Amino acid sequence: MIALDNVSILKPGVFDRDPILVDATATFGSHERVGILATPGTGKSSLARVLAGVDAPDAGTVHSEGRVSWPIGFAGFLHPKLTVGDNLKIFSRMTGVHDAAVAEFCDEFCGIAGLGERVMENLTPTQRALLAYACAVSVPGPAMWIADEVISVGEPQERERCNKVLEERLNDGGLVFMSRNVRQLKQYCDRFYVVINQQLVPCEDLDVAKEALEIEAKNKRMRH
Amino acid sequence: MAERNELEEARIIALRAERVRIAARERAARLEAESAAEEATPVAAVASTAAPAQAAPTTEPASAAEQFLSSVPPPQTKSKAGDGSGRRLFKNRRFFWMVVGPMLLIGFYLFAVATPLYEARAVVAITKPSDSGDGASAGLLGRLDDGSSLQEVLRAGTFINSQALMDTLEAELGLVTELSGPAIDPLRRLRAIPILSRAEHDSFDRFVEASIDIQSGLMTLYVRSPSPERAVEVSDAVLRYAEDRVARLSQKLFDTRRVYASDMRMVAEQQVQEAQARLVALQFEHQEVDPKNRIEDIYARIRELEAESRELNSNIQKAEIEGFGDSPQTQRMVELDNRIQEEIQRERAQLVSPEGTSETPLNNLLMEYEMALLEVDLARQAVKTAIEAQAAAGREAALNRSQLQVVVPPSASSTALYPKVPGILAFCLVVFLATYVAVNGFVRPTR
Numbered sequence: 001m002i003a004l005d006n007v008s009i010l011k012p013g014v015f016d017r018d019p020i021l022v023d024a025t026a027t028f029g030s031h032e033r034v035g036i037l038a039t040p041g042t043g044k045s046s047l048a049r050v051l052a053g054v055d056a057p058d059a060g061t062v063h064s065e066g067r068v069s070w071p072i073g074f075a076g077f078l079h080p081k082l083t084v085g086d087n088l089k090i091f092s093r094m095t096g097v098h099d100a101a102v103a104e105f106c107d108e109f110c111g112i113a114g115l116g117e118r119v120m121e122n123l124t125p126t127q128r129a130l131l132a133y134a135c136a137v138s139v140p141g142p143a144m145w146i147a148d149e150v151i152s153v154g155e156p157q158e159r160e161r162c163n164k165v166l167e168e169r170l171n172d173g174g175l176v177f178m179s180r181n182v183r184q185l186k187q188y189c190d191r192f193y194v195v196i197n198q199q200l201v202p203c204e205d206l207d208v209a210k211e212a213l214e215i216e217a218k219n220k221r222m223r224h
Numbered sequence: 225m226a227e228r229n230e231l232e233e234a235r236i237i238a239l240r241a242e243r244v245r246i247a248a249r250e251r252a253a254r255l256e257a258e259s260a261a262e263e264a265t266p267v268a269a270v271a272s273t274a275a276p277a278q279a280a281p282t283t284e285p286a287s288a289a290e291q292f293l294s295s296v297p298p299p300q301t302k303s304k305a306g307d308g309s310g311r312r313l314f315k316n317r318r319f320f321w322m323v324v325g326p327m328l329l330i331g332f333y334l335f336a337v338a339t340p341l342y343e344a345r346a347v348v349a350i351t352k353p354s355d356s357g358d359g360a361s362a363g364l365l366g367r368l369d370d371g372s373s374l375q376e377v378l379r380a381g382t383f384i385n386s387q388a389l390m391d392t393l394e395a396e397l398g399l400v401t402e403l404s405g406p407a408i409d410p411l412r413r414l415r416a417i418p419i420l421s422r423a424e425h426d427s428f429d430r431f432v433e434a435s436i437d438i439q440s441g442l443m444t445l446y447v448r449s450p451s452p453e454r455a456v457e458v459s460d461a462v463l464r465y466a467e468d469r470v471a472r473l474s475q476k477l478f479d480t481r482r483v484y485a486s487d488m489r490m491v492a493e494q495q496v497q498e499a500q501a502r503l504v505a506l507q508f509e510h511q512e513v514d515p516k517n518r519i520e521d522i523y524a525r526i527r528e529l530e531a532e533s534r535e536l537n538s539n540i541q542k543a544e545i546e547g548f549g550d551s552p553q554t555q556r557m558v559e560l561d562n563r564i565q566e567e568i569q570r571e572r573a574q575l576v577s578p579e580g581t582s583e584t585p586l587n588n589l590l591m592e593y594e595m596a597l598l599e600v601d602l603a604r605q606a607v608k609t610a611i612e613a614q615a616a617a618g619r620e621a622a623l624n625r626s627q628l629q630v631v632v633p634p635s636a637s638s639t640a641l642y643p644k645v646p647g648i649l650a651f652c653l654v655v656f657l658a659t660y661v662a663v664n665g666f667v668r669p670t671r
Contacts, residue, residue, distance in 0.1 A: 201295075208288045209289075212296075214289075
């Protein structure tokens with residue numbers, strides 16, 4: 001379970017940091033599948049990092065019970081100059097799990113020969129995305145799974161593999177999925193929020209919320 | 225070939241022009257559609273920026289999306305963002321406590337509390353008369369090569385930074401009492417802080433400080449005081465004490481060397497006396513001033529006897545050959561030769577066996593004499609060396625004594641140099657801002 005209590009997130013900087021999210025209060029249950037609709041640049045990744053505990057909010061508090069997963073598909077931690085093995089060791093230390101288990105899962109999931117010895121920058125973008133995905137889902141549940149726009153990666157057969165693993169993980173845990181894709185949100189989630197006007201607002205109908213976002217974007221263009 | 229390329233380029237240009245025309249047509253259509261939509265829903269734009277309770281009157285029923293949008297408060301602007309959550313106020317308060325407040329305090333201290341200090345500077349060098357003819361030293365290495373003056377300067381610097389000088393200045397000028405009293409502001413005042421294990425002397429270098437340029441060997445003396453006259457007065461006193469100290473150290477060193485050279489000379493002279501006494505005692509004991517002469521006489525006597533014996537033998541052999549070997553004359557020559565041989569044996573025995581007044585053989589006596597003479601010679605050589613060393617020590621004491629020379633006499637500017645307000649303020653501002661940025665960047669509320 002993750003509970004946000006008056007959480008505010010600001011854009012990076014020192015002075016006059018613009019708010020991304022203001023006074024967000026919400027509770028995501030342990031077995032809920034919550035979708036958050038947000039347009040690009042409205043703070044999905046920042047919110048994902050805060051939910052995952054990678055970052056702390058600028059104001060307010062985030063309470064979590066149980067394990068919260070690494071953001072699914074978040075590849076920012078993979079250093080291009082290090083080998084995959086070294087990156088996996090760093091990931092293991094950050095998440096507090098055994099590196100051998102992570103490496104074994106990633107080997108099996110990615111199916112790339114000699115994965116551990118390969119340097120990150122020599123992997124293709126798809127392979128990197130697949131590896132980041134594998135890292136996030138390498139630790140079995142129960143947990144709250146955080147997905148930032150990416151819920152599956154790769155070619156169709158790899159996407160099937162991702163969906164299969166994710167379904168297994170979600171059998172014993174909840175999901176908070178942030179995306180701008182209404183179809184995917186409806187596919188994976190059964191309760192929805194929308195990030196609009198820097199607010200995290202619950203909504204019943206994603207199509208209405210999407211239309212509201214479009215109107216708001218149009219208004220914003222006119223104001224500018 | 226060239227013609228085909230030109231045709232190909234013309235075709236590409238035509239395609240691009242066609243693409244631009246299509247894009248312009250589509251854009252115009254899109255703008256037209258958008259303006260039509262805005263005319264159809266004039267409320268949406270207003271509703272999104274107005275408060276829900278104050279929604280503008282609509283000409284048509286709002287759609288579900290518009291209603292949803294109007295139910296959400298408008299986005300907070302930069303200035304309002306903090307007011308809503310109180311976070312910006314909190315940040316401003318943090319900025320005040322971490323930057324503005326401390327800067328105000330420091331500014332108040334610098335302008336209203338801090339005692340203006342005047343600084344008197346003097347440059348001194350310590351030289352020796354023997355250094356004067358060396359010419360210029362070649363840079364740092366040349367100075368390091370000739371480290372005697374530098375050592376003297378370092379000694380003088382150590383003395384100036386010492387408790388001994390502080391006590392002396394207190395005894396003569398009452399300087400410590402003055403610097404630890406109300407004449408100096410409370411922060412810079414000279415005081416002992418037992419809880420920090422700091423004595424008054426640990427802060428004394430705020431007021432009297434010496435720095436040494438290791439390359440030039442010059443020492444700069446800084447004296448800071450609430451008045452320029454007082455600073456110059458204290459500088460003069462410090463230089464006087466430092467000069468006295470340098471002279472005393474130098475004098476003590478040369479005194480030690482001279483005393484040592486004198487002692488060495490006395491010891492050497494004593495050794496000469498003792499060796500001479502042993503030689504005289506030997507002469508008395510054996511009644512011989514110089515046994516070498518007696519031995520030479522003995523060898524000369526032996527040589528003469530042997531020559532005489534050889535001549536007698538020659539005559540005897542001649543007589544025997546001529547058939548007069550049994551004559552009385554020949555028999556007397558034989559007897560004479562035998563006596564000469566006995567005399568030679570007796571003379572030889574004197575050299576290797578005791579006889580007469582001495583129980584020591586003459587050869588042994590000669591060795592003892594030679595040893596005694598050698599001792600006397602060595603002792604005389606030692607005396608000569610000691611006398612030379614004593615003279616050299618005396619010469620160095622007279623010519624090579626260190627002297628403290630004041631290159632630049634103490635002088636103080638008419639403007640107070642301390643506290644350095646702009647520098648301190650700039651430094652503090654940088655530190656406080658850096659701390660503030662670090663706190664804002666790294667210390668965030670924990671979950």
